[in-house]
Amino acid sequence: MKRIEAVNDFVIKFSNVNGSGSASANELFAKAILRMGVPVSPRNIFPSNIQGLPTWYEVRVSERGWLGRRGGVDMMVAMNPQTWTQDVRELETGGYLFYDSTRPMPPTAFRDDVNVIPMPVTAICNATYEDPRQRTLFKNIMVLGALSVLMDVDPAVIERLLGEQYKGKERLLESNIRALQSGRSFAKDHLRPPAVPAMGLKVRATDRVGQRIFVDGNTAAALGCVYGGASVCAWYPITPSSSVAEMFEKFCRQYRVDPQTGENRFAIVQAEDEIASIGMITGAGWNGARAFTATSGPGVSLMTEFIGLAYFAEIPLTIINVQRGGPSTGMPTRTQQADLLSTAYASHGDTKHVMLLPQDPAECFEMSAAALDLADRLQTPIFVMTDLDIGMNQRLCEPFAWSDDRSYDRGKVMTAAELEAGKDFGRYKDVDGDGIPWRTLPGTHPSKGAYFTRGTTRDPYARYSEAGPDYIYNVQRLLRKFATAADLVPQPVLHPAQKKSRLGVLYFGSTAPSMDEALDSLANEGIHLDAMRLRAYPFPASVREFIDSHDHVFVVEQNRDAQMRTLLINELEIDPSALISVLHYDGTPITARFVEQAITKHVHALAVAPRRERA
Amino acid sequence: MTYIAKPTLHHPTLTRNQVGYTRRDYEGKVSTLCAGCGHDSISAAIVQACWELDIEPHRVAKLSGIGCSSKTPDYFLGASHGFNTVHGRMPSVLTGAYLANRELLYLGVSGDGDSASIGLGQFAHAMRRGVRMVYIVENNGVYGLTKGQFSATADRGSKSKKGAVNNDSPVDLIALALQLGATYVGRGFSGDKEQLVPLIKGAITHGGAAFLDVISPCVTFNNHPGSTRSYDYVREHNEAVSRIDFMDPAPSVTASPAPGELLHLPQPDGSVMRLRKLHADYDPTDRVRAAAQVQALQAQGEVVTGLLYVEPQAHDLHHAMNTMAGALNRLGESELCPGTAVLERINQGLR
Numbered sequence: 001m002k003r004i005e006a007v008n009d010f011v012i013k014f015s016n017v018n019g020s021g022s023a024s025a026n027e028l029f030a031k032a033i034l035r036m037g038v039p040v041s042p043r044n045i046f047p048s049n050i051q052g053l054p055t056w057y058e059v060r061v062s063e064r065g066w067l068g069r070r071g072g073v074d075m076m077v078a079m080n081p082q083t084w085t086q087d088v089r090e091l092e093t094g095g096y097l098f099y100d101s102t103r104p105m106p107p108t109a110f111r112d113d114v115n116v117i118p119m120p121v122t123a124i125c126n127a128t129y130e131d132p133r134q135r136t137l138f139k140n141i142m143v144l145g146a147l148s149v150l151m152d153v154d155p156a157v158i159e160r161l162l163g164e165q166y167k168g169k170e171r172l173l174e175s176n177i178r179a180l181q182s183g184r185s186f187a188k189d190h191l192r193p194p195a196v197p198a199m200g201l202k203v204r205a206t207d208r209v210g211q212r213i214f215v216d217g218n219t220a221a222a223l224g225c226v227y228g229g230a231s232v233c234a235w236y237p238i239t240p241s242s243s244v245a246e247m248f249e250k251f252c253r254q255y256r257v258d259p260q261t262g263e264n265r266f267a268i269v270q271a272e273d274e275i276a277s278i279g280m281i282t283g284a285g286w287n288g289a290r291a292f293t294a295t296s297g298p299g300v301s302l303m304t305e306f307i308g309l310a311y312f313a314e315i316p317l318t319i320i321n322v323q324r325g326g327p328s329t330g331m332p333t334r335t336q337q338a339d340l341l342s343t344a345y346a347s348h349g350d351t352k353h354v355m356l357l358p359q360d361p362a363e364c365f366e367m368s369a370a371a372l373d374l375a376d377r378l379q380t381p382i383f384v385m386t387d388l389d390i391g392m393n394q395r396l397c398e399p400f401a402w403s404d405d406r407s408y409d410r411g412k413v414m415t416a417a418e419l420e421a422g423k424d425f426g427r428y429k430d431v432d433g434d435g436i437p438w439r440t441l442p443g444t445h446p447s448k449g450a451y452f453t454r455g456t457t458r459d460p461y462a463r464y465s466e467a468g469p470d471y472i473y474n475v476q477r478l479l480r481k482f483a484t485a486a487d488l489v490p491q492p493v494l495h496p497a498q499k500k501s502r503l504g505v506l507y508f509g510s511t512a513p514s515m516d517e518a519l520d521s522l523a524n525e526g527i528h529l530d531a532m533r534l535r536a537y538p539f540p541a542s543v544r545e546f547i548d549s550h551d552h553v554f555v556v557e558q559n560r561d562a563q564m565r566t567l568l569i570n571e572l573e574i575d576p577s578a579l580i581s582v583l584h585y586d587g588t589p590i591t592a593r594f595v596e597q598a599i600t601k602h603v604h605a606l607a608v609a610p611r612r613e614r615a
Numbered sequence: 616m617t618y619i620a621k622p623t624l625h626h627p628t629l630t631r632n633q634v635g636y637t638r639r640d641y642e643g644k645v646s647t648l649c650a651g652c653g654h655d656s657i658s659a660a661i662v663q664a665c666w667e668l669d670i671e672p673h674r675v676a677k678l679s680g681i682g683c684s685s686k687t688p689d690y691f692l693g694a695s696h697g698f699n700t701v702h703g704r705m706p707s708v709l710t711g712a713y714l715a716n717r718e719l720l721y722l723g724v725s726g727d728g729d730s731a732s733i734g735l736g737q738f739a740h741a742m743r744r745g746v747r748m749v750y751i752v753e754n755n756g757v758y759g760l761t762k763g764q765f766s767a768t769a770d771r772g773s774k775s776k777k778g779a780v781n782n783d784s785p786v787d788l789i790a791l792a793l794q795l796g797a798t799y800v801g802r803g804f805s806g807d808k809e810q811l812v813p814l815i816k817g818a819i820t821h822g823g824a825a826f827l828d829v830i831s832p833c834v835t836f837n838n839h840p841g842s843t844r845s846y847d848y849v850r851e852h853n854e855a856v857s858r859i860d861f862m863d864p865a866p867s868v869t870a871s872p873a874p875g876e877l878l879h880l881p882q883p884d885g886s887v888m889r890l891r892k893l894h895a896d897y898d899p900t901d902r903v904r905a906a907a908q909v910q911a912l913q914a915q916g917e918v919v920t921g922l923l924y925v926e927p928q929a930h931d932l933h934h935a936m937n938t939m940a941g942a943l944n945r946l947g948e949s950e951l952c953p954g955t956a957v958l959e960r961i962n963q964g965l966r
Contacts, residue, residue, distance in 0.1 A: 213965035223961065229951040231943040232714045234707075255953035263939040265950055267714040269932075271707065272740040279700070279707025279737070280714065286698060287676070288944035289715030290951075305701050313698075399962040404955050407948055441944065442676040442696035442712070443719050450673060452689050454699040464644075464689070 002094030003115055005200035008038045008063035010074040012201070015087045016140075017080050019051030025140030026057040027394070028161055029147065033061055034214055034396070035157045036205040041067040041513065043393050043589060048239065048332045054083045063208055067360075067396055068514025071593030075201055077143060079121075084109060096199065098147070100139075115197035119146055124186060128179075138179035145183020150191060150199040155184060213362075213399045217390035218294075220361035221320050222247035223400065224368030225292050226255060229408050230318065232291035233268045234280035236299065239332040240388040241322035244294035245270075274299035278306040278319070285316040286453065288413065288441040290372045292318035297326050297339045300346060307381055308347025311478070312455045314428070314437065316375035316382075316411070320368060323387040325587045326559075334587030335388035337509055338559035343383050344537055344567055349456070350475060354485050355383045355537040359512035360390060362397035363535075367490065376411035378485050379439060387558070389510040389589040412438040419448040427451045428474055429460035435480030482538055489536035492543060495519065497528035503603065504550035505582075506543075508534040508564065511556050511590050518595035525596075527603050529554070537567065544572050547579070552606060554599055556582040558590050621645055633669040641666050643693040647686065653805030653831030653846075654684055654753045658691040660808055661722070661751075664815035665692065670720060676712055677722045680705040680734060683760050684726035684753035684831070692722075703734025706741035706750070710932070713746055716942035717933050720819060721748040728758050731767040731786040738788070742795040742824050747931035749818040750826045752788055753805070755833035756844035763836035774841030787913075789923060792826040793906040798929030799825035800905075801922040804849050805832065810920060813859035817922060822883035823929030830918060843918075854917035856897045856908070860889045880927040890922055899924055 004010070014029075016022035023044070030042040041060040047053035060070055075096040078087045084105075091097060093113045099105070101118030110116055121142055125135045148155050159177055166173035192198075222244050225233070235245035245268065252266040271277035277293045284291035295303070300321055310317050325331030326338040345352055354374065356367040364386055371382040412432075414425055419440070425448065428437050437460075440449035451462035459465040460473065507515045512533055519531055532546045547553050547568070555565040562581040569576050582598045584590040621644065629637035641662040646655050665675065672694035679685035681702035688697045700708045709723045723741075730738045730752045741750065756769040763776055767786040774780055792800045799821040803811040811829065818825035830849050832838050838845045843852075860877070878900070880888040890899065898904050905924040912919045 209966075211962075211966075213962050215965045227952050227958070229946075229948065231946055231951060232711060234711060234714075255957060256951070258939055261939065262937075264937050265939055265943065265946055267933070267936055267938050267943060269710065269714065269744070272736055275704060276707040276710075276737055276740060279704045280711030282700070283678070283698075283708035283711025283713070284715040284944075285711075286708070287712040287715035291711065291715070306704065309701055399965075400958050402952075402955050402958050406952075408951075440696070441716075443674055443716065446671060446673050447694055450694050450696050452697040452699065 001113065001115060001197070003197060003200040004074050004092060004094040004096070006074065007202045007204050008061060008206065010061050010201045011070055011072060012059050012061070012075040012077065013073045013087075013090070014057040014077045015080045015083055016055050016057070017082070018046060018049060018053050018055040020140070021137045022055070022057070022079065022140045024165075025144050028158060029144055029153070030059050030394075031161055031214070032148070032153050032157045033203050034209055035161065036154055036203060037207045037209050038063055038203060038205070039065045039067065039208055039396055041395060043069065043389065045588060046333050054080055061203065063206060065208060066513065066517040066592065068512075068517055069589050069591040070517065071591030077147070079143070088114070096197075096201065117150070117191055117196045117199070119143070119186065119191065124182065128182060134175070138175070141176055141179040142183035142186070145180040146187035146191060149184050149187035152202050152204065154205065155180065209396065211399055212396050214394050214396050215361045216243075216392055216394050217358070217361040217364040217386050218243040218322065218392060219247045220364040220400070221294070221368045221384065221386065221391070223251055224365040225318070225372065226251045227365070227402055228290065228369030228372035230290045230292045230372055231266050232281060232284035232289045233266070233293065234271045234277040234291070235293050236271050236274045236277050236295065238274070238296050238299050240324050240392045241294040241296050241299070241320065243392070244320055244322065274302040275306065278303040278317070281317050282306055282310050282315050285310070285375070286313075290316075290318075290376070290408075292320060292368075292372065294320040294322065296322050296324050296330070297342065298329050300339060300343055304347045307353065308349055308351050309455055310381045311347065311351045311353065312349070313453050314379040314439070316379050318368070318371040318375050318382050318384065320384045320386065322391040323385060331587050333388070335510065335589055336558050336585055336587065337385070337387055337511070338563065338585070339385065340559070340563040340567060343385065352482060352538070353381050353383055354378065354489060355385045356490060357385050357508040357535050357537070358390065359509060359533065360395050360397045362400065364390060365400045370490065373409040374485070374488060377409050377488060378436060378481060379411060380481070385509065387510050412436055414438045414440050414444075414449060416445045419445045425449050426460045427462040428458060428477070430477045430480065434484040435477045435482070436484060437477070486538040486540050489538065489540070491540055492535055492546075493533045494546070495531040495533070497530045498523060499528045501528040501530050502551040503528070504530045504532065504546060504553040505556060505599070506532050506534055506546070506553055506564070506568070507556040511558060514590050514592045514595055515556060517592035518599070521592065521596050522599060525600065527600060529599070534564070539568070539571060543568070547572070547574055551578075552580055553578060554580050554582050554602065556590070556595055558584050560585045632666055634671050636666065636672065638662060638666045640694065641672055641692055643688070643690040646690040648683060649835045651834040652683070653755065653833070654687050655690070656805040656808065657751065657753055657811070657829055657831055658687050660811040660815055662691050663808070663812045664819060667812070668816055668819055670819070674718075675720045675722055677724065678705050678709045678712065679724040680726070680729035682726040682729050682758070684724055685729055687753070688722075688724050703729050703732070704737055705729065706734065706737040706746070709748055710741055710744065710746050713748065713932070715944045717747070717938065718942050721746070723748050723750045725750070725752050727752060727754045727756060727766040727768040731788055735767070735786065739791060739795050742792050742797045742826065744932045745796060745798065745824045745930065745935065747823055747933070748825065749815065750824065751815075752826075752828050753831040754788070754828050754844070755831050755837050756842070757833050757837040759833050759836055770843040773843045774839070776836050776839055788826070788828050789909060790906060793902055793924055796824070797826045798823035798926040800924040801827050802918075802920045803827060803829045804853055804918070804920055805829055806846055806850065807853070807920070810855060810858060814922060817859050817888055817925070820882040820884050820886055820888070821925070821929065823926070823931045849918050852916060852918045854912055854919050855921040856892070856894045856912070856919055856923065857899050857921035858891045858893055859922055860891045880925060882927070890925075893921065900926070902926075
C-alpha cells in the first residue's frame with residue numbers, strides 16, 4: 001500500500017472531544033516541533049460549546065515555512081468516535097490513521113488506501129491510573145509520547161516544554177513525564193513494522209524558525225493596545241474577540257500599575273452590551289484618552305448608531321473586529337472575512353470608515369498600535385479587521401517590534417496656551433487643507449475653546465445650524481479627511497511575479513499565508529501572478545494602479561458576497577469584469593490548494609496564461 | 616432653534632463668587648424650548664447651584680441623550696464642553712468620559728423617554744457601577760419633541776392631551792436607582808427652585824452616583840387636567856420628606872447624625888450637608904426603608920420629593936477599579952508604554 005513519505009512537510013490533524021484536555025497536549029506537539037526549528041502552523045477548529053462536542057487541531061508542518069492551511073490531511077489522530085467517518089474520509093491516499101483501538105472497530109470503518117496505526121490508549125490508561133480524571137487527561141500525553149516515537153520528535157524537547165509548563169508543580173510535571181514515557185515505551189514495543197505500517201512522516205531538527213515568535217492575534221492586538229497607549233477599554237464578551245480585552249487586562253496588570261502607589265494607569269469596564277462599550281470609548285475618546293473596544297460582527301451591528309455619531313462628531317476610537325462566520329448572529333467559532341462592507345459603511349447617513357487588515361499576529365500588534373495613532377490623527381473610528389483564524393490560533397510570526405523613540409501621534413489638539421494666545425478655534429473648520437479639524441479637550445481653558453458636540457447640525461465653529469451650505473461644507477470636508485486617511489494608513493505590499501504577467505491577485509488578512517504557498521505552487525505550474533496584499537481601506541492610489549496595469553485581477557477573500565471586490569468597484573470605479581472573485585466561506589480557514597485550484601481553473605478559462613516554458 | 620444671540624456684556628455690579636464668576640458666566644445660549652417649559656427652570660437651578668458652589672464652568676462636562684431635555688445642556692454652562700450623544704446612551708458616554716478624566720464634574724441630563732424607555736439599560740448599569748456624576752432626568756411623562764406620545768414614566772390611568780388613557784405601569788426611576796445602588800437619590804420639582812437648587816448642590820458634592828428625578832411639566836403636551844405631571848397636579852400632591860437646609864463649607868461638624876430632625880452629612884469635599892427631615896420617621900440614610908417609605912407615600916397618590924436617600928461616604932467606580940488619582944487622558948508614552956526591554960522579554964517568552 002502507498003505510504004506518504006515526507007520529512008518536515010505534512011499535515012496532521014487531531015480529532016478530539018472538547019473539554020477532554022486535548023488542547024494542551026496538542027499544543028505541546030506543535031511547540032515541540034517548533035522548538036526543533038521546524039515551522040508549524042496549528043489551527044483549532046472548535047465548536048461553540050464547553051464540553052462534549054467535536055473539536056479538531058490541525059497542524060501544518062512545513063520546513064519551507066508555509067503557514068497557511070494546505071488542504072488535505074496526511075495523518076489523522078482519531079480520538080473521537082463521533083466524527084470517525086468524516087475524519088477517515090478526509091485522509092489523503094497513503095495517509096496514516098492513528099486511533100484508540102481499545103474498542104475494536106468493524107473492518108468496514110477503515111479505508112483500504114490508508115495506513116492504520118492502532119493503539120489501545122484507553123485500555124493502557126485504565127490499567128495505569130485509578131483516578132478517572134487522570135485516565136482522561138493523561139490519554140492525550142500518552143498519545144503524544146507514541147507520536148514522538150513514530151515521527152522522531154525529540155522527547156527531551158517535550159520534557160523541557162512540560163518543565164516550563166509545570167514550573168513549581170513538580171508532582172504534576174512528574175506524572176506528565178511518566179505518561180509521556182509510557183506512551184513512548186508502548187510505541188517502541190508495539191507500533192513498529194511489521195505489527196503496523198512504517199511511519200513515513202518524520203520530523204527532523206533544523207533551523208528554520210529563527211527569531212520568530214509563536215503567538216495568537218488576540219494576544220498580539222491586546223499588547224499593541226498597551227504599547228499604543230490605550231488607557232480605556234470597554235468591551236462586552238463575544239467569541240472570538242473576548243481574549244483581546246482579557247489579555248489587555250492581564251498585560252495592564254503587569255505593566256501599567258504604578259510601582260509607587262500600586263494604582264492603575266488604565267480603566268477597563270466590561271459593559272452591559274456592545275452599545276454601552278462603544279458609548280464608553282466614545283466618551284473616553286472625546287475626553288482625550290486613547291480608548292478601544294474589541295468585538296465581532298454582531299457587536300459591530302449593535303454599535304452602528306454610535307459609529308455614525310463618532311464619524312460625524314469626529315471622535316477618535318479604535319475598534320478591533322475579530323471577524324467570525326456570518327451573517328446574523330453567525331457561526332461564533334468559525335472564521336470569515338465577512339464584515340468588510342458592514343464595517344466600511346457602518347451606520348446611517350453618508351459614512352465610511354478606515355479599516356486596517358492585519359495578516360498575522362505581528363501585524364495585529366503593529367496595526368492596533370497604529371490604529372490608536374490614526375484615530376487621534378484622523379479623529380474618527382479606526383477598525384482593525386482581524387478574524388478568528390488570526391485571533392485565536394497561535395501563529396509563527398516576526399517578533400513584536402517597537403522603538404523607544406517612538407512618540408504617540410495625538411493629532412490636532414489645541415492647548416490652553418494656544419487658545420490663550422488667540423489662535424482661532426473652529427471645531428469643524430478645515431484650516432490645514434487636509435480635512436482634519438482641530439479639537440479641544442474638556443477642561444482645557446476657562447473661557448476659550450469650549451464647544452457643544454453633536455451630530456451634523458453645526459457650522460464650522462460648532463454652532464447649531466441646519467443650513468444646507470453648512471452641512472455640505474462639513475460632509476465635503478469629511479471626504480477630504482478620508483482622502484487624507486488613504487495616505488496615512490498602512491500601504492499595500494506588492495509581490496511581483498518572477499515573470500512579467502498580465503494577471504494580478506489581490507488578497508488581505510488571514511488569507512495571506514495560504515496565498516504565499518498558492519502563489520509559489522502556481523508559479524511552479526507556470527501560472528505567474530503579480531500579487532498585492534491590501535493592508536487598509538481607504539485604498540491608496542497604488543491599488544488602482546495595480547488593477548489598471550493588469551488585464552485581470554483575482555480578488556481572493558473569505559466571504560460569500562465578494563465584499564472586497566464590491567468595495568474596490570465602488571470606491572475606485574473599477575470595471576467589474578476586471579476583477580475575478582475567488583471565494584472561500586465555509587467557516588474554515590482558506591487553504592493553499594483551494595486558491596491554486598480556483599485560480600488555475602479561471603486561468604485556463606481565460607486562456608491567457610503564460611505557459612511555463614518546458615525544457 | 617435660536618437665532619438670538621445673548622449679549623456677552625455683563626453689568627459690572629453683578630455679584631461674583633469666590634472663583635470670580637457672575638451668575639451670567641454660568642448661562643448658556645438662549646433656550647429654544649417652549650415658553651414656560653419646566654426644563655428651563657432646571658437649567659436655571661443648575662446655573663444657580665454651580666455659581667453658589669464656586670465651580671469653574673470649564674471644569675464641568677455636560678452630556679445628554681436625545682429629546683427636549685437633552686437639548687438643554689446648550690442653554691447653561693456655555694463655557695463647558697458639552698456632548699449631545701445618542702438617544703438613551705448618555706450614561707455610557709458619560710462613563711467613558713469619566714474614565715478618561717476623573718477630575719471634571721460630570722453632569723448628565725436626560726429625559727424620561729431617554730432614560731426610562733430607550734435608555735433604561737444604560738441608566739441601570741451606570742447606577743450599578745457608581746459612576747461619579749450628577750444624573751438629572753427632566754421628567755414630564757411625555758415625548759415632547761415628537762409631539763405628545765406617552766413616555767414610560769407616565770402614570771397608569773393618566774390622560775394624554777388628546778384624551779387617551781395610559782394603560783401601562785410607570786417606570787419608577789427613583790425605585791430603580793435605589794435598588795441598583797445609586798448613592799444619592801432625590802426628587803425635585805421644576806416649580807420649586809428653593810428645594811431643587813440644594814438638591815443639585817448636594818448631588819454635585821456627592822462622591823458617587825447621584826440621581827435626581829425632577830418633575831418638569833411639559834406646558835405644551837402634558838399640562839392639562841387628567842395629567843399627573845401638570846404644574847397643578849404636582850403642586851397639589853407634592854410631599855417633601857426632607858429639605859436640604861444648607862451646604863456648610865466648614866468641615867468642623869462631625870459625621871454623627873444630630874438628634875431631632877436635622878442630619879449633618881459630611882460630603883467628600885469636606886463640606887457638611889445639613890438635611891432637615893420633614894417626615895419624623897423618614898430615614899434618608901437607610902436605603903431599604905427609604906425605598907419602602909417612598910413606595911408607600913406614592914401609593915397614596917403623593918409625589919414624594921426631597922433628598923430620598925444618601926450614602927454620605929459613597930465610593931465610586933474609579934475607587935472600585937483602583938485607578939490612579941490623576942486623569943488618564945494626561946498620561947504620556949513614559950507612563951503608558953512598557954518599552955522595548957519589556958517587549959524583548961515578552962518576545963523571548965513566545966519562542
